[in-house]
Structures are given as C-alpha cells and as structure tokens.
Amino acid sequence: MTEARGSAGPNGETHARHVPGTPCWVSLMVHSMAATQEFYGSLFGWEFRPGPQQLGPYVRALLAGHEVAGIGQLPPDRHLPLAWTPYLASDDVDLTAETVRLCGGTVGVGPLDAGDAGRLMIGSDPSGAVFGVWQAAAHLGTSIGGVSGTxxxxxxxxxxxxxxxxxxxxxxxxxxxxxxxxxxxxxxxxxxxxxxxxxxxxxxxxxxxxxxxxxxxxxxxxxxxxxxxxxxxxxxxxxxxxxxxxxxxxxxxxxxxxxxxxxxxxxxx
Known part of the structure; x- marks a missing residue:
C-alpha cells in the first residue's frame, strides 16, 4: 500500500502535478453536507471551503491548509449506495473518456469543466465500479500525504x-x-x-x-x-x-x- 502522488512542502508551496494514471483526488456525494462535514471534521481534523459548483454544492476538505478530498451534495431523489470515488490523473480527459468507452466501460458524467480548477469525467469500468478522471488546471488534486487524515x-x-x-x-x-x-x-x-x-x-x-x-x-x-x-x-x-x-x-x-x-x-x- 504505497501511494504515488505529488508532494507538498510544509508551507503549502505548489506540489507536483500527479503522474497520469495515479489516484490524485477522492470525493464523496452525500445527502447531508453539514452532518457529513461534522463527521469527517471530527474524525480526521478536516476543515472545509467551497469548491467548484458545476455538479451542485461542493466543498473541499483541507488538512493543515492542504487540500485532501471533496464532498458534494446529492440530489434529494438519488438513493444509490454512497461511496468514496477515487479520481485518476489524466493529461487529456476527453481522450481517456473515449478509451473508457472503447474498452467496455461507461462514461456517466462529462467530460466537463469544473471552472478553472480542471476538467473531469465520472465513469465505470466493465464490472460497474465507479471512478473519476481528473485533468488538472488550477486544482492539481490531493496535496499532502503520509499523515493522519489523508x-x-x-x-x-x-x-x-x-x-x-x-x-x-x-x-x-x-x-x-x-x-x-x-x-x-x-x-x-x-x-x-x-x-x-x-x-x-x-x-x-x-x-x-x-x-x-x-x-x-x-x-x-x-x-x-x-x-x-x-x-x-x-x-x-x-x-x-x-x-x-x-x-x-x-x-x-x-x-x-x-x-x-x-x-x-x-x-x-
């Protein structure tokens, strides 16, 4: 269990762009944003600030000022099992989406821009497991690792x-x-x-x-x-x-x- 991700300095300096194919972000869609933030804030010491709203209300979790994960609001009528979704880095999310389809996977959301943060898609592999793809712009992804709460x-x-x-x-x-x-x-x-x-x-x-x-x-x-x-x-x-x-x-x-x-x-x- 070893992660390959960019590193962040102790003073929050910019970390390296994630290598394509590596997990670069993780997000969770929930029904109660406030209760979920309270739970993870208490468990991991996360703080929160607003993120891109293209898919509805969304916040980014921070640990000691470093971005760690995202939490978004589900529509009230969606009652699928909730799960943390990993995002894999890509230099060209549109090409990745096309390859996903050609290889028997499904593209459910996107590709679409998340403001100036980057470009994303959410899809599933041939077995049905959901994952995301992230093409970074201003937001490179998780910027800290190796400490509690990451x-x-x-x-x-x-x-x-x-x-x-x-x-x-x-x-x-x-x-x-x-x-x-x-x-x-x-x-x-x-x-x-x-x-x-x-x-x-x-x-x-x-x-x-x-x-x-x-x-x-x-x-x-x-x-x-x-x-x-x-x-x-x-x-x-x-x-x-x-x-x-x-x-x-x-x-x-x-x-x-x-x-x-x-x-x-x-x-x-």
Whole structure:
C-alpha cells in the first residue's frame, strides 16, 4: 500500500502535478453536507471551503491548509449506495473518456469543466465500479500525504481481477503485478514502477447491495482509537481492527453509509 502522488512542502508551496494514471483526488456525494462535514471534521481534523459548483454544492476538505478530498451534495431523489470515488490523473480527459468507452466501460458524467480548477469525467469500468478522471488546471488534486487524515491507498473490490485489471492497464497505462497465491486473487497496479492501487477479486463475497466498488483507505495514527471514534460519531464498524501485512486496518462507514477503511502503518524501527 504505497501511494504515488505529488508532494507538498510544509508551507503549502505548489506540489507536483500527479503522474497520469495515479489516484490524485477522492470525493464523496452525500445527502447531508453539514452532518457529513461534522463527521469527517471530527474524525480526521478536516476543515472545509467551497469548491467548484458545476455538479451542485461542493466543498473541499483541507488538512493543515492542504487540500485532501471533496464532498458534494446529492440530489434529494438519488438513493444509490454512497461511496468514496477515487479520481485518476489524466493529461487529456476527453481522450481517456473515449478509451473508457472503447474498452467496455461507461462514461456517466462529462467530460466537463469544473471552472478553472480542471476538467473531469465520472465513469465505470466493465464490472460497474465507479471512478473519476481528473485533468488538472488550477486544482492539481490531493496535496499532502503520509499523515493522519489523508488518503493512503485505493482498492477495487470486484468479482475477479484479471479482466478488470486489463481495463485499467489499457485505459491508464498501469502495469500489473499479480499476487502469486492459490487463495488470493489480487493485482497491484503500478505507474512508473510504483504501486498506486489494488484490485481484489472476492467472487461471491462481494456485497450484493453494492456490486464492484472502490474503497479508499485513510491514514490514521491509531486504528483502534479511530474506529471507536467512528462509532461515537454515529458511524458503523463493518470489520473491526486487525493486523495486516501493510499495517492495522478496519473497514467502517459514515452515518450515511459510505464505506471506507482506516490504515495505521507499521511503526518503523
């Protein structure tokens, strides 16, 4: 679980443009903006300021002045399962959208301009998992990483990894590294030799009410403490904290049901 993203200096200086194919942003569409901001503000220490309004009311979450994620307002009549959506960087979102269609995916929104911030599309892969694409202009994307409250990893839960991995490889130029295991269907996607995301084939264990979907891991200092805080704030614990090869993890959901994971990285000696 290693992210490839641009870096930001301690005084907020401009960070590097994200390499095409790397996760560069994550956003969530919700019904109650105020309650959602209160939840994540308390959990991660985020503050909020208005962002582009092309798709309705929208705010950007900031951590120590650095942009981390976005939260938007859903129309009242939309009652689909809520989920954090990762955006992958592109130098030409229109060409990426065309490639998505040619490779069996679907373009649901865009491509369209988000003011002077950049250009975006929202689509789904052939299995139905929703993702975004971001062509940066003024807004380069997430500008801080490696600290509590920032996206640390993105993992696609799907039926099987092979065909879906080929889609992302063709559309975004990812290189694949399958996990050699008889009981684990997992592919890590790389850009420039660095792991940027994972695809986990879980077959029949996929939640029937969800279908294939992306899960964002947010870094925390203490997974157990953060999990307890989620419950105190009205969220839900879906998978309690456990140790993994990459650190201590838990899967939780916010009060509206949007799932995400918490990751406490192993302490370095």
């Amino acid at each position: 996206p640390a990893w993105h993992e696609l839960l799907t039926f099987e990894s092979v065909s879906v991995a080929k889609f992302y490889e063709t559309v975004f130029g990812h290189e694949e590294e399958p996990v050699v295991s008889t009981d684990l269907d997992y592919v890590t996607l790389h850009v420039g030799g660095r792991p940027v995301a994972g695809i986990h084939g879980v077959g029949g264990a996929l939640p029937r009410d969800r279908g294939p979907h992306w899960v964002t891991y947010f870094e925390v200092a203490d997974t157990d403490e953060a999990t307890a805080h989620v419950a105190d704030l009205g969220g839900h614990v879906l998978k309690p904290p456990r140790d993994s090869a990459h650190g201590r993890v838990a899967m939780v959901a916010d009060p509206e049901g949007a799932r995400f994971s918490l990751l406490q990285r192993p302490r370095r000696p």
